Amino acid sequence: MTGVVAAGPSVVTLQGVGKRYANGTLAVQGVEMAIGQGDFVSLLGPSGCGKSTVLRMVAGLIAPTTGRIEMAGDTRGAASALRATGDVGFVFQEPTLMPWSNALKNVMLPLRLAGMSRGEAADRAAAALASVGLAGFEKSYPRALSGGMKMRVSIARALVTKPRLLLMDEPFAALDEITRHRLNNDLLTLWQDERFTAIFVTHSVFESVYLSRRIVVMAARPGRVVEDIEVNAAYPRGEVFRTSAEYAAHCRQVSEALHRAMGE
Amino acid sequence: MSVSVSRNEVADAPLEARERTILGLTAEGWLRILMPLAIGVIALGAWEWAVRVREVPSYILPGPLEIGRTLVRDWHTLSVSLWITLQITFAALFVAAALGLALSVLFAQSRVVELSLFPYAVILQVTPVVAIAPLIIIWVDDIRIALLICAWIVAFFPILSNTTLGLNSADHNLQDLFRLYRASRWQVLRRLRLPTAMPYFLGGLRISGGLALIGAIVAEFVAGTGGRASGLAYRILEAGYNLQIPRMFAALVLVSLTGIAIFLAMTLVSHLALRHWHESAMKERR
Numbered sequence: 001m002t003g004v005v006a007a008g009p010s011v012v013t014l015q016g017v018g019k020r021y022a023n024g025t026l027a028v029q030g031v032e033m034a035i036g037q038g039d040f041v042s043l044l045g046p047s048g049c050g051k052s053t054v055l056r057m058v059a060g061l062i063a064p065t066t067g068r069i070e071m072a073g074d075t076r077g078a079a080s081a082l083r084a085t086g087d088v089g090f091v092f093q094e095p096t097l098m099p100w101s102n103a104l105k106n107v108m109l110p111l112r113l114a115g116m117s118r119g120e121a122a123d124r125a126a127a128a129l130a131s132v133g134l135a136g137f138e139k140s141y142p143r144a145l146s147g148g149m150k151m152r153v154s155i156a157r158a159l160v161t162k163p164r165l166l167l168m169d170e171p172f173a174a175l176d177e178i179t180r181h182r183l184n185n186d187l188l189t190l191w192q193d194e195r196f197t198a199i200f201v202t203h204s205v206f207e208s209v210y211l212s213r214r215i216v217v218m219a220a221r222p223g224r225v226v227e228d229i230e231v232n233a234a235y236p237r238g239e240v241f242r243t244s245a246e247y248a249a250h251c252r253q254v255s256e257a258l259h260r261a262m263g264e
Numbered sequence: 265m266s267v268s269v270s271r272n273e274v275a276d277a278p279l280e281a282r283e284r285t286i287l288g289l290t291a292e293g294w295l296r297i298l299m300p301l302a303i304g305v306i307a308l309g310a311w312e313w314a315v316r317v318r319e320v321p322s323y324i325l326p327g328p329l330e331i332g333r334t335l336v337r338d339w340h341t342l343s344v345s346l347w348i349t350l351q352i353t354f355a356a357l358f359v360a361a362a363l364g365l366a367l368s369v370l371f372a373q374s375r376v377v378e379l380s381l382f383p384y385a386v387i388l389q390v391t392p393v394v395a396i397a398p399l400i401i402i403w404v405d406d407i408r409i410a411l412l413i414c415a416w417i418v419a420f421f422p423i424l425s426n427t428t429l430g431l432n433s434a435d436h437n438l439q440d441l442f443r444l445y446r447a448s449r450w451q452v453l454r455r456l457r458l459p460t461a462m463p464y465f466l467g468g469l470r471i472s473g474g475l476a477l478i479g480a481i482v483a484e485f486v487a488g489t490g491g492r493a494s495g496l497a498y499r500i501l502e503a504g505y506n507l508q509i510p511r512m513f514a515a516l517v518l519v520s521l522t523g524i525a526i527f528l529a530m531t532l533v534s535h536l537a538l539r540h541w542h543e544s545a546m547k548e549r550r
Contacts, residue, residue: 060444101459101541113442131267142541143278149273178272182270182273189266
């Protein structure tokens, strides 16, 4: 498998990236990837293929044991320079909200940690909440919100710093299908409005095809990239796209690639 | 295209969080108050009846009415003692809470400090306070301070161990999030670990409230100090020597009521602090 070169200038480049955990498990091996500015890339694969590991390495939460991860405009070869300015947003599989704070304060957190004043942070957080459709829920505590709404707060928190790169680790896996579709649409709207680069980890073929411009298929044991598929369908994509023959064809193609990856 | 939250998402939000009543005067709430009250009245009635029918002398077992009368008649002496016991209890609880919190924060900051000091905290906890109270009373000149130290020893450990556990229980993903945004140690402590530890700390406080009272009473028993400035335990001892059994019971009632009041006060504090977010302060889901 050779690395696929991004169309535009790349935001993130992975060269021969591997990760072996302290217990000896080889999580991923030889990952080559270049992610273009403004792209929407899905990492798709079965459980244990290391897609989350790759995402966490890009975020700088864990360090690769081999290879290099480079961010545009960062000569230190790590995610640190970007992270320092809140240029990377991360959405976890769980909403990961602070239960003792209301929605607004949860969204304010990244700004407050960066030392922004309370008033300015509150204004920006309110705007971020409104952008995910939660205007009027600023004072609600996570306990009083539904799963979908909590995930919206989580996305607002990731976007409040206006990141260049948004990393998402199976964010909608726990939601019901109707809510998931709705959040998929809203995510695409936000992506087109705010022009960030998105890396989206999922194990759903349908979700990856619906969202992405590009799908990186991974295989397990050891985790590695096996195919890189482009989804040539115009944005904005809506419910019409979801039922189109074009969508079905892309799903079949990706599904076959996934089966090849699992059958190896 | 604009983004908005869908109706079914809003409808999915937990109901009980929206239909909260302030004083909880539902059928279950009343039941919770009235049933124990009814049991209490029945038990006291049976007691009074048994004492009268069998003509038990009051130096063996006084009836509830006589205990009540004694409580009113001796209120002046007993209230002074109650006040003294309360002072010691709350001073000990306050010191236990402050020191417990401070020490657990220190433990949370440094694993080495925790490993080296925690065993001693355990030793302090497992040594019976009755056994060391005489020593402390000998070593410390001021009897009030000696009593305070005894009560503190008993009350300290639940707060320390609970809060330490709480500080180490922060959600892993939230820790990652703080790391992602390069939060300082202090920011992690203030915005993540201390709030996480809050319910644990309050749980410890609820246990320690009762223990501080027990510690104070036990120490007073051991000290056995007489005079004007002595607490409820000494009134019990004194009444026992003088065969003033109704007065002994009256003092005992005050000790129990104090314990209950402390427990209720700590429960209220806990509820007020956690009502917005913690499961323990929420009404049960149907």
